[in-house]
Amino acid sequence: DAGVTQSPTHLIKTRGQQVTLRCSPKSGHDTVSWYQQALGQGPQFIFQYYEEEERQRGNFPDRFSGHQFPNYSSELNVNALLLGDSALYLCASTSRGIPRGYTFGSGTRLTVV
Amino acid sequence: AQTVTQSQPEMSVQEAETVTLSCTYDTSENNYYLFWYKQPPSRQMILVIRQEAYKQQNATENRFSVNFQKAAKSFSLKISDSQLGDTAMYFCAFMKHENFGNEKLTFGTGTRLTIIP
Numbered sequence: 249d250a251g252v253t254q255s256p257t258h259l260i261k262t263r264g265q266q267v268t269l270r271c272s273p274k275s276g277h278d279t280v281s282w283y284q285q286a287l288g289q290g291p292q293f294i295f296q297y298y299e300e301e302e303r304q305r306g307n308f309p310d311r312f313s314g315h316q317f318p319n320y321s322s323e324l325n326v327n328a329l330l331l332g333d334s335a336l337y338l339c340a341s342t343s344r345g346i347p348r349g350y351t352f353g354s355g356t357r358l359t360v361v
Numbered sequence: 362a363q364t365v366t367q368s369q370p371e372m373s374v375q376e377a378e379t380v381t382l383s384c385t386y387d388t389s390e391n392n393y394y395l396f397w398y399k400q401p402p403s404r405q406m407i408l409v410i411r412q413e414a415y416k417q418q419n420a421t422e423n424r425f426s427v428n429f430q431k432a433a434k435s436f437s438l439k440i441s442d443s444q445l446g447d448t449a450m451y452f453c454a455f456m457k458h459e460n461f462g463n464e465k466l467t468f469g470t471g472t473r474l475t476i477i478p
Binding site for chain 2: 289354
């Protein structure tokens with residue numbers, strides 16, 4: 249049973265560019281959340297998608313946007329990249345039937361130069 | 362807004378010994394959940410243990426147990442008979458009870474635990 253799959257695993261981008269990160273939730277899960285983890289810090293909530301809608305958003309600028317597809321997979325888009333966007337981006341999935349149990353992927357390490 | 366504080370940036374313990382990681386949180390909510398997650402070098406966050414705030418009984422999962430003190434807003438993790446595979450970053454996390462689809466985890470800054478052979 250595949251868990252949460254994220255791609256790519258590593259990525260290097262230049263300031264000002266745009267990036268798209270992808271996440272496939274665990275089989276049977278329909279809700280996807282995205283977190284940003286800066287080096288040496290705990291993850292920070294970006295947003296959550298359920299039924300193809302953004303349900304809740306953390307304190308992140310509009311440069312961060314997302315999408316959820318009918319197959320429950322999700323994308324995180326970041327525009328106009330800044331050096332400070334360098335971080336590990338984690339995707340987590342769950343389902344209504346699971347009592348507050350989130351399964352995390354191994355993340356995408358984004359480096360902005 | 363909720364905050365989670367982990368005051369021990371790093372800890373180390375000999376293999377087979379017991380170690381306790383500390384976590385305090387601040388909230389005005391009464392209905393919430395607390396978690397301990399483990400993040401090994403593979404980067405994947407792995408759920409170690411979960412506690413519902415309405416339950417007075419402390420959660421246990423094999424060698425892992427918590428000491429949940431709701432009035433003191435304290436949630437410590439005890440690892441018994443520590444193993445080399447327990448070496449990892451450990452994060453304490455808080456989640457306010459919301460309608461499904463509107464929940465989020467608030468994490469602390471983590472404790473780096475090293476098990477010494």
